[in-house]
Amino acid sequence: MAKHVRRRSNYRVPWLFALPAVLYMGAFLLYPLLSALRISFSEYNFVYSEKPIFNGLANYVQLFNDPHFIVSFKNTVYYTLVFFPLFMLLSLFLALLLNTKIKGTNIFQAAILLPIVVPLSLAGIMFTWIFSQDFGIVNHILANVLHLPHLQRFWLGDVETAMNSLVVVGLWKYVGFGIILFLSGLKAISEDIYEAAKVDGVNAWQNLIYITLPNLKSSFSLVGIWGIIQAIKVYDQVVVMTNGGPGTATSVLYLYAWKNAFTFFNMGLGEAIAFFTAALAIVVSVFFNLVFKSEKR
Amino acid sequence: MPTKTKYFRFVVFLIGVVASFVVLAPIFWIIFTSFKSVEEIYSIPLTIWPRQFVWTNYIAVIKGLPEFPIYFFNTVKVTLGTLLLVLPLSATAGYALGRFDFPGKKAINLFIIAILAIPYLVFLIPLYIVEDILNLLDTNLGLILPYAALNLPLGILIMQASYKEIPSELEDSARIDGANPFQTWLMVLTPLVITGLAAVTIFTFVAVWEEYMFARTFMLSTSAQTLSVGLPSLRVESKSWAYGTLSAALTVSLLPISVVFVVLRKYFIEGVMRGSIKG
Numbered sequence: 001m002a003k004h005v006r007r008r009s010n011y012r013v014p015w016l017f018a019l020p021a022v023l024y025m026g027a028f029l030l031y032p033l034l035s036a037l038r039i040s041f042s043e044y045n046f047v048y049s050e051k052p053i054f055n056g057l058a059n060y061v062q063l064f065n066d067p068h069f070i071v072s073f074k075n076t077v078y079y080t081l082v083f084f085p086l087f088m089l090l091s092l093f094l095a096l097l098l099n100t101k102i103k104g105t106n107i108f109q110a111a112i113l114l115p116i117v118v119p120l121s122l123a124g125i126m127f128t129w130i131f132s133q134d135f136g137i138v139n140h141i142l143a144n145v146l147h148l149p150h151l152q153r154f155w156l157g158d159v160e161t162a163m164n165s166l167v168v169v170g171l172w173k174y175v176g177f178g179i180i181l182f183l184s185g186l187k188a189i190s191e192d193i194y195e196a197a198k199v200d201g202v203n204a205w206q207n208l209i210y211i212t213l214p215n216l217k218s219s220f221s222l223v224g225i226w227g228i229i230q231a232i233k234v235y236d237q238v239v240v241m242t243n244g245g246p247g248t249a250t251s252v253l254y255l256y257a258w259k260n261a262f263t264f265f266n267m268g269l270g271e272a273i274a275f276f277t278a279a280l281a282i283v284v285s286v287f288f289n290l291v292f293k294s295e296k297r
Numbered sequence: 298m299p300t301k302t303k304y305f306r307f308v309v310f311l312i313g314v315v316a317s318f319v320v321l322a323p324i325f326w327i328i329f330t331s332f333k334s335v336e337e338i339y340s341i342p343l344t345i346w347p348r349q350f351v352w353t354n355y356i357a358v359i360k361g362l363p364e365f366p367i368y369f370f371n372t373v374k375v376t377l378g379t380l381l382l383v384l385p386l387s388a389t390a391g392y393a394l395g396r397f398d399f400p401g402k403k404a405i406n407l408f409i410i411a412i413l414a415i416p417y418l419v420f421l422i423p424l425y426i427v428e429d430i431l432n433l434l435d436t437n438l439g440l441i442l443p444y445a446a447l448n449l450p451l452g453i454l455i456m457q458a459s460y461k462e463i464p465s466e467l468e469d470s471a472r473i474d475g476a477n478p479f480q481t482w483l484m485v486l487t488p489l490v491i492t493g494l495a496a497v498t499i500f501t502f503v504a505v506w507e508e509y510m511f512a513r514t515f516m517l518s519t520s521a522q523t524l525s526v527g528l529p530s531l532r533v534e535s536k537s538w539a540y541g542t543l544s545a546a547l548t549v550s551l552l553p554i555s556v557v558f559v560v561l562r563k564y565f566i567e568g569v570m571r572g573s574i575k576g
Binding site for chain 1: 327341393415
């Protein structure tokens with residue numbers, strides 16, 4: 001009897017504590033999520049339609065016949081393919097650097113991680129100026145410091161270089177996060193392993209290949225998923241720097257979804273693109289998890 | 298790593314200097330630009346170090362940009378408002394999930410993980426429609442409510458892990474002393490998870506401060522805009538957008554947060570580590 005009463009009060013207490021957050025998430029996350037799903041299966045123009053009218057998979061079918069969507073998808077894939085390997089390499093390399101106990105790492109850490117607190121949209125303004133054609137520092141350095149004037153370009157206005165310029169901004173902003181995630185993995189590796197290796201006369205390179213990297217496997221999966229998702233949802237600097245141009249050269253999924261929803265007020269189509277992006281992010285995360293798990297055993 | 302040869306140290310140091318320089322160069326370029334006269338900014342060949350330091354751009358921000366303080370205070374208000382929601386909600390839910398087993402716990406955690414995997418874009422359209430109906434667009438509350446929702450899942454995960462770490466003897470002895478669960482939570486356990494709360498604070502702060510898409514979509518009038526969306530919008534509006542003024546505005550916006558980050562970054566790094574263990 002006493003046991004029974006105690007257990008029931010055990011349920012009541014945690015539920016009372018969890019309830020405010022659960023209600024809040026229900027109202028501002030679960031309800032919108034279900035509503036979003038319904039909209040993605042509906043014909044819904046925010047200006048003309050009274051309310052969403054169910055039209056099944058029509059939005060999704062329309063997407064795959066829409067050349068602008070295909071281009072945005074391809075551009076997002078391109079951005080990811082350029083961003084992702086560089087993001088992983090730079091994050092790992094700099095994390096290894098900052099993990100050494102050498103004088104100055106504290107200052108390097110402060111400097112290298114600083115972009116974390118610079119909003120991507122503001123970084124976008126900075127880099128628009130830096131990449132600008134006539135008064136940009138990049139072109140200035142190419143011409144007057146490196147004496148390579150033929151490499152000067154209208155970086156953001158040139159189909160060839162616009163997307164890569166956006167990748168540079170993304171890397172500048174996000175590598176700091178990748179470094180911290182790798183650092184947490186590095187800190188988790190026990191010093192004892194290195195001590196034992198030292199006794200065996202292992203050099204730094206062998207340390208890295210045989211001890212550090214294999215022990216970072218779960219970090220690779222974590223940083224990898226995080227990095228790919230940042231690439232798939234690239235948006236802020238695109239809006240500020242090119243807004244999809246020149247032409248459709250930097251139109252990405254998030255941008256095209258936004259334009260459909262808030263320029264043309266075609267909410268159904270916008271939400272269909274949003275769910276396509278979500279599915280992409282989830283599939284890639286699951287894939288990454290599986291790859292790193294199967295390698296483990 | 299244990300290697301301690303002089304040569305190795307020197308190479309590492311050199312790479313550190315180069316990397317720091319590359320990362321900081323864009324920021325310094327903006328700061329230098331902010332101290333140049335307009336003629337110097339648009340002169341060819343460019344100068345890197347200002348020939349003469351002038352304050353005209355900063356004066357232009359103070360006198361000619363009445364929007365700037367508005368953006369700034371909106372950012373402060375939205376950030377504080379979001380924290381006011383996220384901190385208590387994640388502390389209470391974190392306590393429940395971290396220290397109890399109860400029916401529904403698995404479902405809540407599963408939902409949180411699912412939300413973390415879904416890009417924010419999915420929530421943008423339905424929340425816009427709701428806010429349009431409730432007249433929340435162009436108000437600070439219209440940003441605070443979705444920001445709190447989007448930052449809550451990670452906050453709960455961090456707090457859950459923090460409460461879980463506390464040894465149960467403490468809770469038991471408080472119960473024997475006659476404390477009710479609420480008192481136990483507030484007076485005994487919560488003082489022990491201050492680092493977790495600090496991590497949630499820093500995370501939420503950075504996320505709100507840099508958010509662009511929701512702010513851009515929900516806040517169309519200047520009176521409600523935050524810095525991350527206000528400054529880029531100025532560039533479009535303004536007739537002949539002067540990079541001198543813009544650089545000064547950027548420098549003023551980024552300086553306080555940079556100082557805070559450099560001083561408190563230890564907590565931020567710990568916070569990411571905490572969040573990443575579970576997330």
